[in-house]
Amino acid sequence: MSRRPHVVVVGDTLLDRDVVGRVERLCPDAPAPVVDVEGTRARPGGAGLAAVLAAADARTTLVTPLSGDAEAVELRSLLDGAGVDVVPLPHEGATRVKTRLRAGGQSIARIDTGGPGRPQGRLPDGVAELVVGADVVLVSCYGAGTSGLEPLRAVLAGRALVRPVVWDPHPRGADPVPGCALVTPNLAEAQHRAAARGPDGDFLAEHLVRRWSARAVAVTCGERGAWVATPGGGSSFVRACAVDGDSCGAGDRFAAAAAVALARGSTALEAVEDAVEAATAFVASGGAGGLRPGTPARADRPGGEAPTGTLVATGGCFDLLHAGHVQLLEEARALGDRLVVMLNSDASVHRLKGPGRPVQTVHDRARVLLGLSCVDDVVVFDDDDPRAALRRLRPDVWVKGGDYTAAELPEAPVVRSWGGRVVILPTLAGRSTTAVLHSIRTGGPS
Secondary structure: OOOEEEEEEEEOOOEEEEEEEEEEEEOOOOOOEEEEEEEEEEEEEEEEHHHHHHHHEEEEEEEEEEOOOHHHHHHHHHHHHEEEEEEOOOOEEEEEEEEEEEEOEHHHHHHHHEEEEEEEEEOOOOOOHHHHOOEEEEEEOOOOOOOHHHHHHHHHHHHHHOOOOOEEEEOOOOOOOHHHHHHHHOOHHHHHHOOOOOOOOHHHHHHHHHHHHOOOEEOOOOHHEEEEOOOOOEEEEOOOOOOOOOOOOOOHHHHHHHHHHHHHOHHHHHHHHHHHHHHHHHHHHHHHHHHHOOHHHHHHHHOOOOOOOOOOEEEEOOOOOOHHHHHHHHHHHOOOOOEEEEEEOOOOHHHOOOOOOOOOOHHHHHHHHHHOOOOEEEEEEEOOOOOOHHHOOOOEEEEOOOOOHHOOOOHHHHHOOOOEEEEEEEOOOOOOOHHHHHHHOOOOOO
C-alpha cells in the first residue's frame, strides 16, 4: 500500500502528566523524598497515546469518550497538535488523569484522578461507517468500558469477519470480538485471561488464540520479545534487543506499529516483527516520557531526564553491508551517545532501487546492523524519505554520507525545526551496494 493507510483507534483515553524534578533531600517530617520540580509536561494517554503513535505513520482517527472539562480541552488540543482526528463519544464523569512524579529518570509516585470515563448513550452518526471503512481498526482498551459498549462491539464484530481488527486488551476490559486479525496482551494480561500463572508466552498465545477465536495472538514479554500463535499453526518467538529506557507506553507503540503493518498488507508474524522493533526503539528513545505532541523534543528532555544524552540518527537501505557503511556508522556514533539507524522497509527499497531490491529482507538487514557495536537501535520506516520518521524520533544530530550539501537534503529543515543539526560525512571511495552486487553477478572483485 503506497498511500498512508487510515487507522481508526477505538478506546479509552486519559491525560498523562509527568512532573519532573530532582531529589537532593528528605522531608523533615516523614521518610519521603522532596522533589524540586523543574518542569511539567502532558500528553494523551491510553487510546490517545496509541493514536498519537499511529499518526506518525498513518492517517489516524480516534473514537473515544471525552468529557467537557478543562482536562478534556487540554487533551483535545494535544491530539489536534499530533494530527489525530477525534470523534468524541458521550462521557461519564471527569477526565481521567494520571500524574507521574519523576526524578533521576525514575517514577517516584503516581497520582490518579477523575473518571470513570465510561461512554454513554448510542453511537454518534457516522461512527459505524468510519469503523467499517478504515484500513485497520485498533481497539486500545484501558478498562473504562469503551470496548464493552454493545453498539460498538456489534460493529467491530461484523468488521473483524472481513477486515483487520487489532485488539490491545486490558484486565478490566471486555474480551476481543471473534475474528480479530491480532490480539496483543502482555504476559500479565495473558496470564490473567487464561487464569494461569505458570505457563510461558507460547502456551498462553496458543491457548488464547483458540479461546478468543482470533486469527493471531501475540503475547508480549517485555524486553524478551513476543510469542505469536495462529490457529493450528503453533507459535513463533520474535526476539527483542534489551535496551535501557522508560517502558511506559511500549505496549501502545507495539499495538500501533502492528496495526499499521497489517494495514499495509503484512502477515501477522511480519506485523509483530515490525512491532517488536518499533517498541524497542521507542523504549530506547525515552518511551512515552519523551513525547509531547506538537512541541520540540528538547522541551521533553529536561536536565537529568534524557535517557541517551546526544541522540544521533542516520538512515538508508543498508541492503548489503560493506566497508563504506561500517565507516559511516562508526563515525556517526562518535558524534553522540546513541546511534539509531533509520532503515528503509522492503517496499520502500523496492520503490527507490527498482526490481531485484532489496536482496535481503528488512528483518535480516536490521539484525546485521544490530550486530555492530556502534549501532544502538534500528527503526524501520516505509516512506520514500525519512521526514515523517524523523519527526517522531527527533534526533539531536542527523548524519548522511555523500558528496552533497545539507541544503540539498529535503529532511534538513525538519531536523533543524527542533534545534537538531545535519552532518554530512564523506563516503569511502569505491564502496557501494551496487558495486558489490555487480561483483557478485560478474565474478569480479568489488
